[in-house]
Amino acid sequence: AQTVTQSQPEMSVQEAETVTLSCTYDTSESNYYLFWYKQPPSRQMILVIRQEAYKQQNATENRFSVNFQKAAKSFSLKISDSQLGDTAMYFCAFGLQSNYKLTFGKGTLLTVNP
Amino acid sequence: DTAVSQTPKYLVTQMGNDKSIKCEQNLGHDTMYWYKQDSKKFLKIMFSYNNKELIINETVPNRFSPKSPDKAHLNLHINSLELGDSAVYFCASSQVLTSGRTDTQYFGPGTRLTVL
Numbered sequence: 001a002q003t004v005t006q007s008q009p010e011m012s013v014q015e016a017e018t019v020t021l022s023c024t025y026d027t028s029e030s031n032y033y034l035f036w037y038k039q040p041p042s043r044q045m046i047l048v049i050r051q052e053a054y055k056q057q058n059a060t061e062n063r064f065s066v067n068f069q070k071a072a073k074s075f076s077l078k079i080s081d082s083q084l085g086d087t088a089m090y091f092c093a094f095g096l097q098s099n100y101k102l103t104f105g106k107g108t109l110l111t112v113n114p
Numbered sequence: 115d116t117a118v119s120q121t122p123k124y125l126v127t128q129m130g131n132d133k134s135i136k137c138e139q140n141l142g143h144d145t146m147y148w149y150k151q152d153s154k155k156f157l158k159i160m161f162s163y164n165n166k167e168l169i170i171n172e173t174v175p176n177r178f179s180p181k182s183p184d185k186a187h188l189n190l191h192i193n194s195l196e197l198g199d200s201a202v203y204f205c206a207s208s209q210v211l212t213s214g215r216t217d218t219q220y221f222g223p224g225t226r227l228t229v230l
Binding site: 035045047096 | 214224
């Protein structure tokens with residue numbers, strides 16, 4: 001079974017600064033996806049970024065980038081130039097390419113302070 | 115043009131009642147899911163349907179019964195509601211690619227169920 005661990009229940013950052021959220025996972029599979037989802041107070045689950053395990057290049061989406069270390073089973077999210085609208089719960093998720101379900105971490109509540 | 119929609123967004127009901135939550139997606143996806151988010155924000159899959167066929171059924175009480183009338187719809191019916199059923203229920207959808215791999219899941223807005 002796959003497990004996803006987010007060791008930081010809460011984090012805070014000043015507006016315009018950079019913050020990194022940690023995620024580690026455990027699996028014996030080799031073909032999988034990793035995701036970061038954002039859940040603002042509106043409770044909508046919004047895809048932030050995704051990484052396919054076979055790709056060595058780290059995914060980037062505007063101010064969001066990941067540091068994917070496959071051997072270490074680590075998948076951290078870096079948010080640059082933090083904005084107030086980035087305040088949300090961030091979930092790391094693991095999905096097998098052959099499976100139909102996502103396994104989520106417990107989330108990190110990120111607060112961006114003005 | 116909402117991609118994944120759920121109704122209702124809020125549901126307040128008494129213990130013992132039966133209720134349904136509906137989900138529709140207009141993304142043309144062939145796979146749909148129900149997830150439960152508890153009071154500690156932990157998200158866990160409950161069910162998944164691919165082309166109207168049940169493919170994932172996690173350890174969920176029999177009081178929960180999903181139904182998929184077609185690929186675009188997945189409903190969740192809950193019998194004899196209990197206090198512990200209070201949670202946010204999310205519907206999601208994705209597409210199985212021609213390679214057989216499953217693609218990114220897109221979530222609905224969630225239904226907050228409160229059982230009194």
